[in-house]
Amino acid sequence: MPFMIGPAPIRRTKQYLSYGKLYIKDKIKIMSINYNEKGDHHQGARDFVFWYVPQIQYKNPNVQIVSFKNLTPSPFIRCFYENGKELIIDVDSKKKEEILSHCLQTIGKSSEQIQAEKMAAQKKENPSIFGVGCERACICMVPGQLPCPGIVKLPDHMRGKLKWNKD
Template sequence: MPFKKGPASWRRTIDYLKGGTLVFREKVKVCTINYHETLPESDGLRRFVFWHLAQIQYKNPQVQCVQLKNIVKTPFITFHTLEDDKINSIYVNCYKKKEHEILEYCEKLVGKTAEEIEREAQTNQANFGQGCSRYCICLVEGQVACPRYKPLPEFMRGKYLLSKQDELEEIRKTKSDEQALAEYWNSK
């Protein structure tokens, strides 16, 4: 791995980014961070941005995070939420607060709880594929079997629908689509 450049470059490693604890609720759409770069009142929020903003952006790709520097003298964070087609703003005062205090307060205010994150991480039993309880949907009761085990009726195959219409019409003269389906379900 090549050397990374910049101050505290390990902040941009995947392990560090995955270590973030603040995951926003779905209603949070925009997060604006207002601070002044030189005033001592903004030290906590400046350190919060330096150490935690990359983690927040990594964990919440659907949320737009905006930094507004040197516009106002009072440091604060604004969370813009969308709930029931109504936009609300939540303001967090960060005046002379330490970075860990800001992080803990934001986790309580707009963050998901550990139970919610754990519930979302659980696998859905309805899923199928590699790494799931069923590797194919044909293993579910009532689904059409895989064509490699049991050939589909001709009218359900794409090659007959797209290029072999005349052959399909000849087959339909001997038996209807309903008869072909009944034959398919009754055969083993």
């Protein structure tokens, strides 16, 4: 398999990419990571880019992620909001796990937001879900279904009390 060649080929598997925890807030459109390829205090930023950035890109397809190498004396992450403001996160001498946990707190969505978005997406994807709080309040709103019995009377052959009780 040609995709299993290179350093740490596990990073390119869909299973690994789906394990990502960081869902970036909707207001953030661009995330840039600045680090050097040499130096001990840049090691955490290099590892973060190597291990976590593919997961972040997979989980956040609407966010542009840019890496700048060998342009700065100290590593940092800069996030650009849609209204033009910037957020700079210092990652100097931090480990990749520390950087990820800090990003989860500052630019990540809360678990409640993630669950609410998943439920909303599930309700929109599945047209068979109906009821209070859904797109359709009743099954009769789906094209091809019978109208509500409260509005239009069901035919006699579909009514149980006339079908089974022939007194």
